[in-house]
Amino acid sequence: MYSSGVRRLRAAGEHAAGVDDAGGGGATMAPGKRKTGGVRRQLMRRQAAYAVRSEQSAEREQMSAGVAQEMFEHIEASRNALFGLVRLSRLDVNQVCQYKSASKPCTSLAECNENFREKTLLQFAAELKRYRIMYALIRSGADPSVCPEIPQGLDNVREYVQSLHSAVAVWITLVVCNGSTAAIHSERDARCQICSCSILPIQLIPCLHVVCSACFWKHAVTRSVFEHVTCPIPACGSNLRLDGEDREENEQVSLNASSEESTAQQSKQKWLSLPPELPAKSPKNKSWIRPMSPAARARWLPFSSSALCRSGRNQLLWLAAEQGNRLLLVSLIEAGVDIDAVNDAGQTALFIASWRGRVECVKVLLDSGADASIADPVGILPIDFESSDWSGRNWLMNAGTPEEDLTQKQFMEWLVDPSINHASAGSFVLDGFVPESVLTKIDLILSRLPVVAPCKSESLHNERAFYCDASGFVSAALVRAIRQAAAFLGMELPVTGVFAQMRFLIYEHAGGGLPAHNDLAKTDPVTKQRSGFTFVLYLSDISKGGETVLLSSVSSSPEVMAMIKPKRGRLLCFPHASPHEARPVIDTPKILLRGEMFA
Ligand SMILES: [Zn+2]
Numbered sequence: 001m002y003s004s005g006v007r008r009l010r011a012a013g014e015h016a017a018g019v020d021d022a023g024g025g026g027a028t029m030a031p032g033k034r035k036t037g038g039v040r041r042q043l044m045r046r047q048a049a050y051a052v053r054s055e056q057s058a059e060r061e062q063m064s065a066g067v068a069q070e071m072f073e074h075i076e077a078s079r080n081a082l083f084g085l086v087r088l089s090r091l092d093v094n095q096v097c098q099y100k101s102a103s104k105p106c107t108s109l110a111e112c113n114e115n116f117r118e119k120t121l122l123q124f125a126a127e128l129k130r131y132r133i134m135y136a137l138i139r140s141g142a143d144p145s146v147c148p149e150i151p152q153g154l155d156n157v158r159e160y161v162q163s164l165h166s167a168v169a170v171w172i173t174l175v176v177c178n179g180s181t182a183a184i185h186s187e188r189d190a191r192c193q194i195c196s197c198s199i200l201p202i203q204l205i206p207c208l209h210v211v212c213s214a215c216f217w218k219h220a221v222t223r224s225v226f227e228h229v230t231c232p233i234p235a236c237g238s239n240l241r242l243d244g245e246d247r248e249e250n251e252q253v254s255l256n257a258s259s260e261e262s263t264a265q266q267s268k269q270k271w272l273s274l275p276p277e278l279p280a281k282s283p284k285n286k287s288w289i290r291p292m293s294p295a296a297r298a299r300w301l302p303f304s305s306s307a308l309c310r311s312g313r314n315q316l317l318w319l320a321a322e323q324g325n326r327l328l329l330v331s332l333i334e335a336g337v338d339i340d341a342v343n344d345a346g347q348t349a350l351f352i353a354s355w356r357g358r359v360e361c362v363k364v365l366l367d368s369g370a371d372a373s374i375a376d377p378v379g380i381l382p383i384d385f386e387s388s389d390w391s392g393r394n395w396l397m398n399a400g401t402p403e404e405d406l407t408q409k410q411f412m413e414w415l416v417d418p419s420i421n422h423a424s425a426g427s428f429v430l431d432g433f434v435p436e437s438v439l440t441k442i443d444l445i446l447s448r449l450p451v452v453a454p455c456k457s458e459s460l461h462n463e464r465a466f467y468c469d470a471s472g473f474v475s476a477a478l479v480r481a482i483r484q485a486a487a488f489l490g491m492e493l494p495v496t497g498v499f500a501q502m503r504f505l506i507y508e509h510a511g512g513g514l515p516a517h518n519d520l521a522k523t524d525p526v527t528k529q530r531s532g533f534t535f536v537l538y539l540s541d542i543s544k545g546g547e548t549v550l551l552s553s554v555s556s557s558p559e560v561m562a563m564i565k566p567k568r569g570r571l572l573c574f575p576h577a578s579p580h581e582a583r584p585v586i587d588t589p590k591i592l593l594r595g596e597m598f599a
């Protein structure tokens with residue numbers, strides 16, 4: 001139950017460009033509808049995930065001997081019931097405990113010592129290969145470097161394994177667990193071949209080098225989470241694997257080299273054999289967890305159920321380019337992908353990798369024949385990001401700092417006092433700080449973007465256009481406006497940066513609006529910074545209807561805390577958790593640009 005929910009959220013997050021599964025936002029409640037048990041449980045899981053991430057571990061309860069014994073018994077019996085995120089987030093999951101198995105009586109002193117050895121829940125689950133429980137523990141903050149010898153764990157290991165995909169986190173924990181068992185039973189002197197200590201030696205596969213736990217993790221945590229995990233001995237550097245694990249490695253794209261066609265063309269031929277979209281009733285993702293090395297996961301991902309259609313494959317392509325996941329990129333090109341396909345914001349994988357500075361991915365894409373001449377909708381080329389002086393040649397950037405429009409009245413107001421205890425505290429609105437010269441360029445940007453029609457199945461009545469501010473033009477203008485407003489008022493404003501992905505909403509017809517809801521936080525894939533604010537920049541003047549309303553709650557009869565009329569150049573910012581709605585449009589068109597900001 002818990003696990004399948006987590007996997008669904010993770011899978012959705014991977015395809016939605018960094019939308020977080022936790023953080024307390026995003027629940028749309030139909031007016032008058034009570035919270036169901038499912039929604040409440042989901043909220044509790046989100047809060048638990050947040051507590052784990054923000055390391056509120058000081059508040060975790062110590063497990064009593066009885067509780068620990070019960071948990072160990074459940075691991076042994078492979079029962080998942082006690083390993084829900086909400087429960088585990090309240091327990092000190094890194095406690096070292098003694099467990100006496102009732103089903104394994106000792107027949108000798110050595111066996112007795114072995115059976116009574118103190119260990120963590122995670123170590124025990126790893127010994128018994130209880131993958132799902134292992135992942136539940138890791139997600140709840142279990143640290144695979146904790147053991148009786150190192151009760152506090154090693155630096156950065158917990159954060160590192162939590163940033164890994166579930167299958168990879170389980171895999172690396174098994175590499176350590178199996179390796180230490182192998183070292184104990186090895187005939188050889190089990191000393192670290194780097195630092196010569198004998199604390200927790202691990203024998204690695206395939207090179208059979210022995211390193212201590214500290215040397216192993218110190219090396220592992222410095223590496224990209226998408227790359228091979230390697231032997232820390234510099235002269236070796238073998239790609240590690242579990243005993244019996246497939247040794248095939250795909251370092252280079254190796255499509256039929258003798259063919260006349262380029263790698264990109266061959267890859268596209270394979271991609272064309274896929275259905276455009278998945279059938280409506282596609283088989284559900286299996287909810288079991290299989291341990292996979294980063295390379296094995298990269299090989300598997302293009303054949304996972306959501307990637308067995310053209311759109312799913314390309315989603316992975318853009319994701320790999322953005323994250324700098326070279327192994328996945330290579331594996332996708334092998335499996336079949338449209339290498340020059342553009343995403344909703346009109347960017348190719350080569351553009352995304354160049355913009356994000358993913359040098360390795362840029363190289364793989366160019367070597368495979370990606371088209372470097374495809375610009376984004378505002379005319380920026382992938383190669384522009386290689387030089388520092390390109391912006392002067394671009395129509396969007398070449399005007400320098402925009403002139404202030406002195407005819408406009410400048411105005412700034414807190415909509416909800418930042419010091420009160422409410423989800424909307426700190427909401428504010430600015431007028432006249434985004435100059436007309438900037439607004440005109442934003443209009444031009446919109447005119448160059450493909451417009452996405454509203455979905456028939458959705459209740460939304462607006463058209464949308466996705467914009468990625470790769471040049472930083474809009475972000476800079478918004479931050480400048482907010483900084484000027486802060487100086488104007490002589491106070492600090494809570495917003496310092498803007499997420500590059502934004503969208504235009506266009507209400508062409510009367511009646512369109514949005515029911516009460518709150519927004520989701522996003523995490524920047526490069527800086528890992530989390531967004532806290534939603535911004536709305538209105539681009540059209542509306543005299544009737546279409547107001548944005550901040551509400552006291554998302555309940556059926558909320559109070560209005562603030563009502564903001566759409567006005568060209570008006571910038572509205574509010575915390576994601578702030579309940580808000582969009583009133584039905586009367587005058588048209590209502591046009592706005594919205595996105596996320598961070599503090
Ligand atoms: Zn060592």
Ligand SMILES: [Zn+2]
Nearest residue numbers: 207209231236
């Ligand atoms: Zn080695």
